[in-house]
Amino acid sequence: MTAPRKLFIKTYGCQMNVYDSERMAEALGASGYVTTERADDADMILLNTCHIREKAAEKVYSELGRLRPLKEANPDLKIGVAGCVAQAEGEEIMRRAPVVDLVVGPQTYHRLPELEAAARAGARPVDTEFPEEDKFEHLPRAPRATRGATAFLTVQEGCDKFCAFCVVPYTRGAEVSRPAERLLREARDLVDRGVREITLLGQNVNGYHGEGPDGRIWSLARLIEALAEIDGLWRIRYTTSHPNDMTDDLIAAHGAIDKLMPYLHLPVQSGSDRILKAMNRKHTAEAYLRLIERLRAARPDLALSGDFIVGFPGEDDADFEATLTLVRAVGYHSAFTFKYSARPGTPAAERPVLPDAILDERLYRLQALITRQQRAAQEAMIGREVGVLLEKPGRLPGQMVGKSDHLHAVHVTGEGLQPGMLIRARITASAPNSLAAVPL
Ligand code: SAH
Ligand code: SF4
Numbered sequence: 445m446t447a448p449r450k451l452f453i454k455t456y457g458c459q460m461n462v463y464d465s466e467r468m469a470e471a472l473g474a475s476g477y478v479t480t481e482r483a484d485d486a487d488m489i490l491l492n493t494c495h496i497r498e499k500a501a502e503k504v505y506s507e508l509g510r511l512r513p514l515k516e517a518n519p520d521l522k523i524g525v526a527g528c529v530a531q532a533e534g535e536e537i538m539r540r541a542p543v544v545d546l547v548v549g550p551q552t553y554h555r556l557p558e559l560e561a562a563a564r565a566g567a568r569p570v571d572t573e574f575p576e577e578d579k580f581e582h583l584p585r586a587p588r589a590t591r592g593a594t595a596f597l598t599v600q601e602g603c604d605k606f607c608a609f610c611v612v613p614y615t616r617g618a619e620v621s622r623p624a625e626r627l628l629r630e631a632r633d634l635v636d637r638g639v640r641e642i643t644l645l646g647q648n649v650n651g652y653h654g655e656g657p658d659g660r661i662w663s664l665a666r667l668i669e670a671l672a673e674i675d676g677l678w679r680i681r682y683t684t685s686h687p688n689d690m691t692d693d694l695i696a697a698h699g700a701i702d703k704l705m706p707y708l709h710l711p712v713q714s715g716s717d718r719i720l721k722a723m724n725r726k727h728t729a730e731a732y733l734r735l736i737e738r739l740r741a742a743r744p745d746l747a748l749s750g751d752f753i754v755g756f757p758g759e760d761d762a763d764f765e766a767t768l769t770l771v772r773a774v775g776y777h778s779a780f781t782f783k784y785s786a787r788p789g790t791p792a793a794e795r796p797v798l799p800d801a802i803l804d805e806r807l808y809r810l811q812a813l814i815t816r817q818q819r820a821a822q823e824a825m826i827g828r829e830v831g832v833l834l835e836k837p838g839r840l841p842g843q844m845v846g847k848s849d850h851l852h853a854v855h856v857t858g859e860g861l862q863p864g865m866l867i868r869a870r871i872t873a874s875a876p877n878s879l880a881a882v883p884l
């Protein structure tokens with residue numbers, strides 16, 4: 445028997461890329477590959493890339509430059525570019541980076557075995573189609589190895605929202621929801637392998653509308669309800685949502701389903717109606733705030749997080765102040781803040797960009813406000829009793845790291861703690877990005 449070939453995957457971007465990287469490893473598993481943590485002993489290196497901001501896309505080319513010596517040392521090494529940069533730039537990657545042997549977009553990675561064989565035969569295949577067939581149905585069944593306590597599960601992919609700044613509708617394509625029966629099967633399989641918490645993924649996950657086993661169209665709330673019936677699955681989360689798809693049944697689910705964790709990532713991008721309109725978000729700041737009120741009525745301890753873009757073309761001081769006002773009104777547990785980055789092919793890229801110094805200053809002020817809120821939210825947890833799902837050992841003896849119900853990273857110190865345990869713990873202290881706790 446020949447030794448298996450080794451595959452190294454480097455993942456950039458969002459959680460869906462993390463999920464996709466696992467699927468790519470499984471697809472190439474069928475061609476005899478096993479994964480390695482080291483690029484320098486790999487027979488194949490895949491970069492699973494992100495195109496969301498200019499810096500993210502540029503990272504790919506600098507990484508390819510760094511890989512060149514490996515390729516010179518081992519002519520049998522094959523290098524592939526996958527993910528959203530692959531989708532957006534396709535052939536251009538082959539022109540710019542001669543070290544690349546294959547390019548595969550997010551919708552065709554089930555074809556990796558054939559692409560890999562073609563690359564081994566000396567072709568430089570590029571596959572960035574949006575195929576008719578469902579890639580998930582063409583992937584080999586995963587080997588039944590045990591897994592960690594948490595896992596991602598893609599339930600919906602693509603986006604039809606076309607926010608004026610965003611590449612995702614172009615790189616991931618139109619919204620597609622996977623049938624509920626297959627998701628329930630995949631979830632049960634994960635639970636059999638030791639998974640206790642599943643995060644449902646979609647670019648617009650709350651827009652989920654998949655075929656149900658009863659022949660009806662299921663909403664995300666209906667899917668969560670069915671998942672909550674799986675014994676051994678203790679926690680359910682979902683991300684990322686658009687405010688306009690936050691339906692009544694989903695809001696109600698936050699109050700009714702215990703396994704649905706009290707945490708919601710609900711990006712709003714800006715607090716200015718003028719900018720929201722220019723961004724094509726199709727909602728106002730007021731509508732977002734009313735929605736938050738309804739969510740908190742259903743689940744009073746709901747922890748909120750969001751995404752914000754500063755310096756969208758045309759954003760003036762008053763627009764930016766409106767964003768600060770919205771953030772003060774909501775009180776986030778955490779939030780991601782980004783400087784606007786003009787992306788080729790998006791409508792906003794036609795508009796003049798603001799000076800970088802203004803973007804820097806706004807980013808700094810917004811981050812300072814959000815950091816204060818995050819600290820206050822964490823400090824408010826001190827003395828409280830929370831559920832913690834333990835994930836892995838911490839750095840200190842007897843210490844374990846896990847996540848609270850509200851998705852805080854928690855360091856728990858105590859005896860007999862094991863990964864995969866869901867414990868009750870009391871929060872004792874707050875550090876910049878985590879909490880400390882003792883088991884009860
Ligand atoms: N709904 C998507 C959003 C992906 S992008 C999802 O699956 O998560 C994540 C965040 O990146 C967006 O919410 C937005 O705040 C930010 N973003 C997207 N395009 C951007 C751009 N051109 N410049 C700066 N930030 C951007
Ligand atoms: Fe991008 Fe907007 Fe779609 Fe999110 S909802 S993926 S920000 S276009």
Ligand code: F3S
Nearest residue numbers: 457458494495496528
């Ligand atoms: Fe990036 Fe593509 Fe995700 S652009 S954020 S990897 S959907």
